[in-house]
Amino acid sequence: MKLSYQMYEAAHLAMAPARALSDAAFLWAKNPINPFSYTAYGKNIAAGAELFERMTRRYGKPLFGLDRTSIDGREVAVTERVVWDRPFCRVVNFVREGEIAVERRSKLLIVAPMSGHYATLLRGTVEAFLPDYDVYITDWSDARMVPLALGSFDLDDYIDTLIEISRFLSGPSSAKLHTLGVCQPAVPLIAAAALMGADNDPLAPASMVLMGGPIDTRRSPTAVNKMAEDRGTEWFRANCLETVPFPYPGAGRRVYPGFLQLSGFMAMNMDRHVNAHQDMFYNLVRGDGDAAEKHRDFYDEYLSVMDLTAEFYMQTIETVFVRQALPKGEMVSRNRRVDLSQIRSTALMTVEGENDDISGLGQTQAAHDLCVGLPDEMKQHYVQMGVGHYGVFNGSRFRSQIAPRIVAFTRAIDAGHGALTLS
Known part of the structure; x- marks a missing residue:
């Protein structure tokens, strides 16, 4: 039995200390009473910390927000x-x-x-x-x-x-x-x-x-389409299915995991995603809040995935x-x-x-x-x-x-x- 789902969960947990350290660095570098927050050094630290947090975050289900x-x-x-x-x-x-x-x-x-x-x-x-x-x-x-x-x-x-x-x-x-x-x-x-x-x-x-x-x-x-037809049903059965681990309510259910789907989405246009994150870093350093917010809105949705x-x-x-x-x-x-x-x-x-x-x-x-x-x-x-x-x-x-x-x-x-x- 494959253990990719369990390894994915373990990797997420293993990153917890690094995320905590990154969060602390972000708060320090963005604190308005910290003089370094107004320097290029401080802005680079804050931008890097935010990108690290976003790239290692577990994204939950978004809201429609249509009021x-x-x-x-x-x-x-x-x-x-x-x-x-x-x-x-x-x-x-x-x-x-x-x-x-x-x-x-x-x-x-x-x-x-x-x-x-x-x-x-x-x-x-x-x-x-x-x-x-x-x-x-x-x-x-x-x-x-x-x-x-x-x-x-x-x-x-x-x-x-x-x-x-x-x-x-x-x-x-x-x-x-x-x-x-x-x-x-x-x-x-x-x-x-x-x-x-x-x-x-x-x-x-x-x-x-x-x-x-x-x-x-x-x-x-x-x-x-070509990939699906060339590889055939059994390839997908052997390579794309996992078992939901404890403690999720669906533990034991066979699924096509969201994290595998997301990796496929990203791989199709990897250069574009890398460039988008580089642009966000530079926008954060420059203080271009509107451009950074558009990036956040798009990837908050794009990186939120569910299991099938x-x-x-x-x-x-x-x-x-x-x-x-x-x-x-x-x-x-x-x-x-x-x-x-x-x-x-x-x-x-x-x-x-x-x-x-x-x-x-x-x-x-x-x-x-x-x-x-x-x-x-x-x-x-x-x-x-x-x-x-x-x-x-x-x-x-x-x-x-x-x-x-x-x-x-x-x-x-x-x-x-x-x-x-x-x-």
Whole structure:
């Protein structure tokens, strides 16, 4: 049995004395009554101590922190409430002031990826849609925090969860439900829509927006896609799975650990991360607080990772990236074939980034070729020029170009118009 998880925990504990010493040096070098704090020597000590602390820190789950939004030029308060709760997922609703009991025109369920980062990675996505929708988001649990006695969670459970949430949010409400899947959820979201369509489920979502998702990884395969296909399922099983150690609540559970995922994320763009930390050091020495704060905000989120259950990770690798079962018509969930031609009433919009190095161009658009039961007027595709994977769902171009198109698409569906009526 591999002991990488235990070694990781031991290494973190072993660094405790060094972190304590670094913290003391930081407090000394930043103390305003210390004359050295105003010298180049003191500023270098403080900057180095802060970087050391940040590079050895254990980052916890961030907060959404979305307490205000602007509607028609009027600022209103926003509060969070959990409306649906299960061991591996809860649904968070962002309630605009004075509207808890008000029936709004449409709901938007944002399906966050279960791929290492927390749902808060989509903070900017949520914020962009708050003025226009009653917004909900899937807040997936860190597998190491879920006791083993509460059972397993695989890709089939993920699909079942999305179906259950869709039915819950649609319910007796007259407001239409729209769904949006960012990256990894594109496959289970479209699979859930197909299964609901096959059942002629009246509570199926009115639309789904798939953003930078791996529907067909045979199209424009990226380095990530090629690695998965070349190495095969068993390589990942042998090299990526660990057992959660005591004293975590999920002790004994097999997982794909967050720290392994993070090392993979960092390795893909190591030069950029090294340069970013060097820049932060120089900004701290120069006293450029705004630039340093932007660095802190980004890496507070980026370095916060969660464990995935082994069964979910392995089933996703096998189904989506190795076998490419969905576009081949071979995907099965609970002994039922996932037939995308059964999607007849859930409108489809796909969004891709020109420079996406995770889900290559055409991988998400492939959904249109597979959803043959949908008329063309219920489909729309958009490619955002000049953005990579992250820019598909966050950043200035997302806010100014992508989000307004999504809002227009869903409003056309609400009004009974087809997507082709949109410019």
